Amino acid sequence: MNIDTRIKFRHLVCFLEVARQGSLARASEKLAISQPALSKTLKELETLLTATLFVRSKSGAALTEAGVAFLRYAGPSVQALREGVNSLRSGEHEPFTARLGVLSTVESLLVPEVVCRLHARHPALVVSVVTGPSAYLLSQLRVGELDLVVGRMTDSPQILGLMFEHLYSESMTLVVRNGHPLLADPHAHEHIENYPLVLPLAGTTIRKFADSLFVQHSISPPRQRLETLSLILSRRYVQCSQAIWVAPFDAVRQDLSRGDLVELELGIREPGGSVGLCSNPALTMSMAAQWCVEVLREVGEEYREGCYP
Structure with missing residues (x-):
């Protein structure tokens, strides 16, 4: 036809x-x-x-x-046409731009490391990062507004027709501020419900892992909760309160190493969801996006081997 x-x-x-x-x-x-x-x-x-x-x-x-x-x-076609027109504008060539959708699970550690390596290798590269819920980011990827989406992926219908590549598995853990009463409590497991809880937003993929953690260890979640995907808000609230944060391990790895936050020694850590990159197979991948994929695979391999940035 x-x-x-x-x-x-x-x-x-x-x-x-x-x-x-x-x-x-x-x-x-x-x-x-x-x-x-x-x-x-x-x-x-x-x-x-x-x-x-x-x-x-x-x-x-x-x-x-x-x-x-x-x-x-339609989305990839329009994006390809735009890129083609831009490439032919003599004297108006813009720097290579990689457009990444980034989920909260990777924005504090993985992505900064990836951007550092990209800029070290490609001085004219612009990395444009958009954050938000997975459903929104995947919809932007589908219509060609993003080149890649990086983070803990969803089993939502939004991912149908897109391509997912596993990079590494990331666990979740319970953390509190240094000096929290539960750190000195031999029965801390039984008293978690007495303190405020910080959780990812309901309905998100990462929240399902958080809920699973409590079910697997027969813990009754507290009624007093802060639900957010903001790592900045979660971190600050936990540091100035008695709250317990059900956090992606990568998001708090550096806080733990500095002693700003402490992991509750309850033998509780959810085994891990798949962190990876999602692309649109119907979209011709730009050179900048290919560079990102290359570095993401490189850093993902280091994560799997335990060599964290």
Whole structure:
């Protein structure tokens, strides 16, 4: 089947923005066009494709099965075209840019080490890092807004159609501030529920591992909790309170080595989830993204061998 030459770049851009926003109103605002004009453009595209791409409702616009299938190719196509145009602009070449989606589990130790090595080898490289929940980052990867997503991966349907490569396994542990009462308590295991708890947000992949840790060791979680993906907030709150942090081990590794935080010696450590990189197989990987993959594999191997940065 030949591509209908009536399909224009604007059709794809409008389609991708509505898919990204889940709403015609928000998409029209982002694109700075009127909602009727956006709706007309989508209708033109659906007519040309002879397929319904969105189901409209009061709550927004949701992709149909046909829309999901088209999204796999529309995003990478637009991104490839943009890169091609940029590469031909004489005198306007920008530095190589790698666009990474980074989950909280790797932003404090793995990613800084990766960026250091990348900049040492590629002086003109720009590393653009976006943080957030895995569902959001994977959706950005799917439409070509990110080159890679790095972190503890999810079993969510969001990862379907994408490619995941395991780098290393990361455990979770319970940590407290130096001088915490539980450190001197021979029955600390029984008294955990008496102290505030810091947990990842409900519904996230890392939260499932945290919940599993408590179930496996028959611990009743406290009712007083702070739920967040922010490592900065978690670290600061634990240091100035009696709270217990269910933390990814990499996130607190340096705090433990400095003595700022202390691991509770309860024989409790969840065996580990898979930390890796996720890419979009439908997207032609840029040179900068390939450099990132190379260094991520290198550092991941060191992690597996116990040679941590």
